[in-house]
Amino acid sequence: MEPPRSSGVGIDNSGEYSPEIAETLRFEEEIQSLIHPSSFDGSAAPTGGGSFTALLGLPANQAVELLHDSGAREPLASRIRVGEHPVHRPFHLPLDCSSAFPSNATLVDRAARFSVFAAEGSPASSSGRLKAEPQDSDSPPLDPIPTGPAKRKDTGRSKCDVRLSLSFKSQAKVTAKKSKNAEENTDGDKLPYVHVRARRGQATDNHSLAERARREKINARMKLLQELVPGCSKITGTALVLDEIINHVQTLQRQVEFLSMRLAAVNPRIDFSSLDSYLSAECGPVTVRNGPGGVVVDPSLWPTDATAEATRRLLVPQFWHIDLVPPQLQPQQSLTTWERDGAAHSQLLPNPTTSLFLYDPANSGDTNVPHRTAKLKTAEDRALNL
């Protein structure tokens, strides 16, 4: 009989499979004892490996349908159809399958929860088919038997096994209720065809799907943030990572404040206009190359270098140019440079109201300021596309 053999195997075999498979094995035993299909020949290979594949057959198919994309649906269907034929074949199950099935009561409990097996009521013929099938289907990964149908199953099965292991691992996260829902959903439709990329035992209703997608999105963003913040990659745990990120942002903001104080304290005898022309000459071709959108990352390196170089070049020869330029001239100067840039890039923002302020002058009480800011606005619009 299968059950004792399989139980024996469960203990003896040492394999790579996760413990959850053991429980499915056990459950399959019970199913088989219950169902007792006619295809069950006396010549059935009496090894635990066989029982494993048999046990795996039912869950495998269910899980496979759960896991597979639409692409795999055809092999599945073909498999199911084909499976009818080998029903009468001797139940040869490969002995090569070495799997560890440690006896574990909790696993059995979990197996009991799987409504896949609750669907043992799904006709015995199907289970018979499925049982007979796995002998062919499992053999390819373990002991390649190149039959026609088996070939088609090959691609499916190898995927299936990989995903099975994945799914079995993921079962640890699943609650009983969810798994029941999932399996019931799958079984509610025509036999076990679920065209959703749901992991085994996870709910497939819209809410949980959306939640899962959202969770994955959040995790992806957290990973991004982790990479951005130095020293965060080693930290495990969302709370600590968030903490580190917050600290980093606060540090950066404090640094900006501190540096602005320093800049204000620096002797303001610096000729920035010539600096501007130098930098714009450098910026122009680069920004055109980069395109309108992603200028943030690439130029992050060269502006600072260029800035340092420019400041050094302009200041060291002590070409001091005290800004005694009257305020009225200043905006015109900047305007001309903006226009130069705009002409170079030949891009005009159609909507001037979407202007982004360059800078709000400190002495807003000055009457000239409104003019200045207005001019800057339009200039900014043009420069925005840089």
Added chain:
Amino acid sequence: MVALRFLRALSLVRCSGPGARSPSYRARGIRRAAYACMAASAGPRRAWSRALLRKIRRRPGRGLRRPRAVIRRRRPVGGGDPLEVALRRLVPGGGCMEYCRLLEEAADYVKCLAMQVRLMQTIVDSASHVNSID
């Protein structure tokens, strides 16, 4: 990109009142200029840059009410996680976003902040270096 804007802004701050204003006042102006440049170079596609510019522009433009009214709060914050709340406060415009969006904006904000800090550091270094040569 940021360098250009920032240097121009700096020159404006300098020329506006080198003798008239105290250094602290100028520092505040420079800080505001820094944030404005950062937001401006980030572009209007980012929620944080829009919010930041709105915050900066609020002082002069208080009287003007733009006809294009922006819906400020699309969804009230759940506010359960203290870390999340803190992050929302730090990132400009973070009060109205979903958590997922908040993380995205935070990443971009950190990137731009780091760049701005580097830029300012470079300017300060070169300026002070040049000054020390005298």
